Amino acid sequence: MTSPRLAVTVNGRPYFLDGVPGEERLLDTLRWRLGLKGTKEGCRTGGCGACTVLVGGASVLSCLTFSHEVDGEEVTTIEAVGADPIGRHVQEAFRSAGALQCGYCTPGFVMALTARLKVDGRAVPVEGLLEGLGENLCRCTGYAAIARAVAEAHRRVNE
Amino acid sequence: MPPFDLVTPRSVEEAIAALRAFPPDEVAVLAGGTDLLLDLEGERADPRAVVSLRKLPWRTLDWNLGALTVGSTLSLRALETDPELPNRLPALHDAVRAIGGIALRNRATVGGNLGRSAPASDLIPVLLVLDAEVDLVGPDGERRMSVDRFVLGSRRTALGRAELIRSIRIPEARPSAYLWQRVRPANDISQVAVAVAFSPAHRSWRVALGGVPPRPTRVPEAEAALAGARPSASALADAGARLARHEALVTDRRATDEYRRTVASVLFARAVRATIVREGGPG
Numbered sequence: 140m141t142s143p144r145l146a147v148t149v150n151g152r153p154y155f156l157d158g159v160p161g162e163e164r165l166l167d168t169l170r171w172r173l174g175l176k177g178t179k180e181g182c183r184t185g186g187c188g189a190c191t192v193l194v195g196g197a198s199v200l201s202c203l204t205f206s207h208e209v210d211g212e213e214v215t216t217i218e219a220v221g222a223d224p225i226g227r228h229v230q231e232a233f234r235s236a237g238a239l240q241c242g243y244c245t246p247g248f249v250m251a252l253t254a255r256l257k258v259d260g261r262a263v264p265v266e267g268l269l270e271g272l273g274e275n276l277c278r279c280t281g282y283a284a285i286a287r288a289v290a291e292a293h294r295r296v297n298e
Numbered sequence: 299m300p301p302f303d304l305v306t307p308r309s310v311e312e313a314i315a316a317l318r319a320f321p322p323d324e325v326a327v328l329a330g331g332t333d334l335l336l337d338l339e340g341e342r343a344d345p346r347a348v349v350s351l352r353k354l355p356w357r358t359l360d361w362n363l364g365a366l367t368v369g370s371t372l373s374l375r376a377l378e379t380d381p382e383l384p385n386r387l388p389a390l391h392d393a394v395r396a397i398g399g400i401a402l403r404n405r406a407t408v409g410g411n412l413g414r415s416a417p418a419s420d421l422i423p424v425l426l427v428l429d430a431e432v433d434l435v436g437p438d439g440e441r442r443m444s445v446d447r448f449v450l451g452s453r454r455t456a457l458g459r460a461e462l463i464r465s466i467r468i469p470e471a472r473p474s475a476y477l478w479q480r481v482r483p484a485n486d487i488s489q490v491a492v493a494v495a496f497s498p499a500h501r502s503w504r505v506a507l508g509g510v511p512p513r514p515t516r517v518p519e520a521e522a523a524l525a526g527a528r529p530s531a532s533a534l535a536d537a538g539a540r541l542a543r544h545e546a547l548v549t550d551r552r553a554t555d556e557y558r559r560t561v562a563s564v565l566f567a568r569a570v571r572a573t574i575v576r577e578g579g580p581g
């Protein structure tokens with residue numbers, strides 16, 4: 140059986156992809172088919188959060204998601220998150236707090252935090268935002284700066 | 299990952315037919331995929347076809363007739379953010395939030411947690427103490443059974459061929475608590491966990507252990523020792539000692555038996571006290 144055509148909107152642009160096998164993961168479709176290398180592969184087992192993208196506005200681990208499961212959905216990756224006002228605040232907060240060392244984990248943190256602020260609103264306190272990032276790991280362990288970036292993002296979106 | 303065809307039926311009938319079209323070990327069911335992907339990657343499953351439940355009308359949540367009914371494909375995040383859950387089923391709220399992180403819970407489902415039937419499942423201990431039931435649908439129609447009978451062991455359930463979990467029914471009006479221990483608080487697996495509930499109607503306690511092989515289990519010895527809505531300090535200590543002697547508290551790669559026994563009795567005492575407070579009285 141040949142795979143059905145996959146219709147998906149990524150970063151506002153519609154794609155119609157033929158020949159995507161059933162076992163292909165969203166992470167691989169984004170990186171290798173669409174060339175969007177901003178989404179990172181850390182563990183490929185759901186354990187690090189580096190591959191986080193938005194599907195219909197909610198954060199999702201793209202390494203644990205088959206591409207055909209997002210057929211008909213809108214996907215947002217780190218490449219386009221800056222086009223969103225809240226995503227822009229989050230990016231600026233990470234930059235001004237110097238919240239990255241090698242930067243490998245950063246797209247995942249930015250996507251997860253952006254989703255949280257967009258879905259659950261501005262009312263979530265900083266501690267709640269930090270707790271919500273519990274599945275994102277930073278191998279360089281720059282967590283103090285990341286926590287400052289989260290507080291800064293919270294301040295910016297509430298301004 | 300070995301190749302397979304991903305099939306996306308549009309109705310329950312179509313899904314059952316798709317499952318029946320293959321021998322049982324050549325077809326797998328996909329809900330959120332957060333367990334299945336790892337099983338496929340690790341080649342613990344090697345199906346020719348994977349049947350996605352994405353288009354089935356089972357992402358539902360209903361408070362009705364003294365029970366919460368959750369459709370099997372409801373995401374854990376949708377369950378957790380239901381505004382009624384923290385007050386009406388606090389132990390379930392605590393258990394759902396213990397699972398992975400938000401991005402995982404956005405896709406992982408309630409039915410998938412039961413379908414995987416992991417020894418470290420955070421939902422199963424709570425479903426056991428709340429006397430939850432699963433509604434199944436398959437080629438021979440529908441049937442209902444207790445979670446206790448449904449869960450057989452790791453990756454082993456009472457599901458028949460081409461049968462699906464449609465929903466889970468959880469009686470409410472039962473003060474309850476769920477506490478767990480793990481190495482890292484976030485995105486880790488329980489080493490040991492304790493669920494406790496008091497049934498005012500039966501005036502009896504339910505106690506279950508989680509994080510233990512081969513499956514989370516009720517602990518009738520501890521339940522009997524608690525007896526009554528306000529167990530005395532000595533009854534609580536006795537029940538805790540019985541719980542700590544349970545044979546499921548073994549040594550494996552996650553923890554030693556000694557550690558599990560010690561932590562289980564501490565969590566147990568705390569969970570009973572939390573349940574008494576939730577029931578509305580000072581302990």
Ligand SMILES: Cc1cc2nc3c(=O)[nH]c(=O)nc-3n(C[C@H](O)[C@H](O)[C@H](O)COP(=O)(O)OP(=O)(O)OC[C@H]3O[C@@H](n4cnc5c(N)ncnc54)[C@H](O)[C@@H]3O)c2cc1C
Pocket residue numbers: 184185186326327328329330331332333334335351370371374396397398399402405406407408409410411412413414416418419420421457461462463464485486487488
């Ligand atoms: C990083 C990480 C952390 C995790 N942490 C935890 C944790 O702390 N606690 C915990 O309990 N779990 C944890 N899990 C396990 C997993 O996320 C949960 O068990 C989840 O609820 C599974 O749901 P799913 O929809 O993703 O299941 P799937 O992977 O889609 O399915 C799991 C199994 O159930 C079967 N199945 C699914 N739905 C149905 C249905 N409706 N009818 C019949 N069979 C069905 C599938 O065929 C498969 O065998 C973790 C997983 C990961 C990757």
Ligand code: FES
Pocket residue numbers: 179180181182183184185186187188189190191200201202203
């Ligand atoms: S690569 Fe997806 S969680 Fe690590």
Ligand code: FES
Pocket residue numbers: 238239240241242243244245276277278279280281
């Ligand atoms: S900055 Fe290197 S992994 Fe986080």
